[in-house]
Amino acid sequence: MASTVQPIGNNTNFTVYSPTNAALGPRPLFTQIGNKFYFIETEVTKNWHDAYATCRQMGAHLISFDTADEWVQVTNYLVKNKIISDIWTSGSELAIQGNHVWFPTTDPIALNLWKPGEPNNRDGVEHCDVMTHDGSVFTGLNDVRCDRFFKYICQLSN
Numbered sequence: 560m561a562s563t564v565q566p567i568g569n570n571t572n573f574t575v576y577s578p579t580n581a582a583l584g585p586r587p588l589f590t591q592i593g594n595k596f597y598f599i600e601t602e603v604t605k606n607w608h609d610a611y612a613t614c615r616q617m618g619a620h621l622i623s624f625d626t627a628d629e630w631v632q633v634t635n636y637l638v639k640n641k642i643i644s645d646i647w648t649s650g651s652e653l654a655i656q657g658n659h660v661w662f663p664t665t666d667p668i669a670l671n672l673w674k675p676g677e678p679n680n681r682d683g684v685e686h687c688d689v690m691t692h693d694g695s696v697f698t699g700l701n702d703v704r705c706d707r708f709f710k711y712i713c714q715l716s717n
């Protein structure tokens with residue numbers, strides 16, 4: 560899907576307009592970090608499914624990490640902007656338990672981004688993946704209950 564984006568500079572906020580449905584008006588602000596564009600929800604918390612649906616309504620998806628560089632760039636941006644919180648990613652094992660994948664690609668979470676000891680599927684009910692932190696830096700991915708409420712990041716499809 561082609562989308563018209565008009566960056567006005569690195570790491571600055573800008574507005575993405577829908578090229579296919581002008582009636583929708585300006586989309587939420589997406590921020591360029593590296594070579595991707597993200598909507599970072601810093602106030603409203605949602606459960607994983609609701610966060611996923613919200614990203615879809617923006618024409619985006621919950622964030623996935625394809626490279627270690629992306630993890631570094633995004634987490635550096637978050638720390639620099641004092642956004643240090645558990646944050647939903649698109650990762651889950653909802654399709655096949657024990658097999659954490661990114662949505663919607665179903666690519667396995669192959670990078671070693673897990674916080675040490677995770678994913679642990681504690682009590683057998685942790686199936687959705689957040690970026691987690693120690694209060695000052697992000698420490699990796701953690702599987703948690705999908706019905707918990709967290710902030711989230713949407714990523715525009717390439």
Ligand SMILES: [Ca+2]
Nearest residue numbers: 679680685702
């Ligand atoms: Ca866990």
